[in-house]
Amino acid sequence: MNFTKNIAAKIALLPMIIISLTVFVGCIIYSFVYSLTGSKLIPALNYVGFSQYERLFKSRKWDVAVENIFIYGFVFTISCLVIGFLLAVLIDQKIRGESLFRTIFLYPYAMSFVVTGLVWKWVLNPTYGIEHSMHLWGFTWFELDWLVNRDLAIYAVCIAAVWQGAGFVMVLMLAGLRGIDEDIWKSLSIEGIPKWKSYIFVILPMIRPMVITSLVLIAAGVVKVYDLILALTSGGPGYSTTTPAMYVMENFFSRANLGQAFAASIIMFISVVCILAPWAYYEFYFRNKEAKV
Amino acid sequence: MISNNIEASGPRPKHLTIGRIGLYCFIITCALFFLMPLYVMIITSLKDMDEIRSGNLLYIPQKLSFYSWPKAWSEACTGFICEGLRPGLINSLKITIPSVIVSVTLGAINGYALAFWRFKGAYFFFGLCLFGAFIPYQVMVYPLLKIESAIGIYSSLPGIILVHTIFGMPILTLIFRNFYSSLPIDLFKAARIDGGNFLKIFFYVIIPMSTPITIVAVILQVTGIWNDFLLGLVFAGRDNQPMTVLLNNIVQVKFGVVEYNVDMAATILTSILPLAVYLLSGRWFVRGIAAGAIKG
């Protein structure tokens, strides 16, 4: 193997390599080491074996958290991809006021969830939100009390999450759509293929990299989701909307139970690797069509 | 041919067909859904507390009150100091601008290197890096604390810039790499034949074609860094606390009078910068990539 081949690229990627090893891999090792301790408020090396993991798997809360991440992950990912793509396509139709619409769909992404979470809490609350307003306006049959309902609260969270995230997916897709050659459109219309078909069967595959990017961003967001749920429900009612990331964070913060937090993080890492690694291998090694330079 | 239009190409359809009307109806309905919380925020910021407590969430203010806006900006108390959000503005700028520049540049170089100049093991490290995107940030705080402390940049501006760069690297590298992968490889090959090396090709060929994705990356980073509060709290140092810490202090009060109108005003004020970036970025969503391309 020629070490000096592509030396410039190797140097350029050095920061990424260093950071990946020292920070990302380093913090996994750090987390693993301290997950075997009884650390409470501060990291301390008091070895307790695997008891943190035992406690984790016994915990009802963790079970609920894991269940929720699947529900939330599935609903949020599909909704964002579909709505994001749909909005991008609609905006791509040369409509009047495109700039305005684009900003309208994207602005939620700009707002930190501390207060927008509060607004959504109001909106979705049966006592003084939309349900209440609808009742005042005479539509007494209208019900939107998901947020205070243990079984439906997680879906209410999805509504607010999609509101916040779909715009960014739209922007990614739009960047992809706008990168497509004029000629492709011309030839598609010459061949008389209906627009919607061209979008789904021709264009979508062409912007595959953007779809993949969106998917990864969405997935990363799903795994880490915390601020949003904290602002909207604080994990409640009870702990029916808690997630693994929230479990980890609260053990860092309010519970001052670092050992438990690190143990939960390690389980999260393992799960992410199990899902991510096979796909990454497929995507980056197997499927590569570009010729090596 | 590849065009350089700023907007979608082609003439706007002249006839208002049923399809067209349906399109506008649908998009306007979506827009209303997206706008609704902002509407609530604005009208709440213009009401006084009595009206907020007793009134309907969606009604426009009976009594217009601008009290909350100056209060949020320069008078609200955030602890001992009662100067509103304003003191945080400079700090947020000091943190955001360098962090965005450094992280986006690094992401672009990484993406470029990975897309065109692959070498053995590159993708392994990329995979490792990508994995970093999935780690909840608090898990990384302790190791980062110790590293930065050892280097001596903990609690300082370079410290927070480094942290934001580290956190942004996985996703930025990914989006640049994916974008560059979708560019025609022929362009690159031709440039190499013409004698270009790593840096030359980057500056003269790749960067001009990167506008759409750079805008997306900038949007991502500006939003994330500007709205970040916990990393700023831990790493930026006492003199560099961003606006979001002050916002949090104003908004997240647990004990004491909660002034929702001030909270709404404060949030909107804090969001103005990212919103401005979005508005101004519009014109850069370019259809088409570069002039003078070669076809197959």
Added chain:
Amino acid sequence: MKKLISILFSLMLPLSFTSASKAGGHMEAEVIHWWTSGGEQAAITKFAEAWEGMGGTWIDTAITGGENARGTTVNRIIGGNPPTAAQFNISKQFADLVEQGQLQSLEEVASAEGWRDFIYPPELIETCEYDGEFYCVPVNIHSSQWMWVNKDVFEKVGVPIPNTIQEFVDVAPKIQEAGYIPLALGGQTWQESLMFGVVASSTLGFPHMAKLYRDKDVDAFRDGKFELTLQTYRDLNKFIDEGAPGRLWNDATAMVVEGKAAVQIMGDWARGEFAVAGKEAKVDYDCVIPGNVKYVSLGGDVFVFPKNSDPKVKDIQLKMASMMVNPTVQADFNNAKGSLPMRLDVDTSAADACMQMGLDLIKQPEAIMRESDDWNSPAFTNAWDDIISEFRNDPNYSVSAAMDDLEDVLTSGL
């Protein structure tokens, strides 16, 4: 390479503490706290003003959210850049810091000024004393043992204001029939657990609770009384409206202030909401400590002083600790905050009728109640509170299942 190795090495050590002294000149003190709103902010200003009056410089690092503030304090200590002083609660939150040798002992000034003689109640001394030395300075007391009552509602319904939780349960159905919400609650875990604590003190009494929370006495836990308490707690659900989950505590207080609800069980800080609405204690609203035996619970705040290698900083820290227990400063501070002072010889003439009740009550040693988090780590109390909250929210969570889970926490050694 050497640098790399030393970095890797220092990562594996629990904590390497070379606290660089950043504060030090002109009695400069950086204080991390979470008092950012209204009365709290007025209170911390009193400390700041007293400090500056002594010739010091007060650097205010206010961070809303106790967890954020405490988290920042811990991070700063680990990173080698600790504040001069940091706020914690009367609790075991900072026990780890003491055990790891991170905090400055205040014994010098505590002995010199005779803290053990005037700190009242003496239970506060136990909170701060580790290995016979003071490691924190208590600054106030907040009690959660209160029921806030809208007098109008009770008059209109024609039922007497309850004196115990049981009496409340008896009159609540009538209140409900009349169209009012009997019990206003914000459905957040801390509020639900606060309410449970008050119910428990009313039904079990403090000595029994001490057996559970302090002694972890499983027999006392299983003797049937706790089960009844859980059942009473669940019975209260009938009287709480369905919009409770996620509601902020002050929105619940507002329901009582406005007469939509009859009663809220909340700590003494709820008084502030009535005051802001212009209501007068005992005139427009009533405050009741529910239970046949009346208690004042010892919640509240303390300040700790992270160790610093610079001896000048130690000097500053001891001076600040002394300032915080000064009677005049205590009077100013607690009047602004609406809390009880930690010594008896403080001028409390500005207290309103409800606060006066607390001040009188606290003078009786048998009325003093310590809370679970004074004995137990946050990990314990949070695990416990999780179960209580889930129990309230999930009707399918049986009393016996809850008892089993709670016993698990009790014996877990968390």
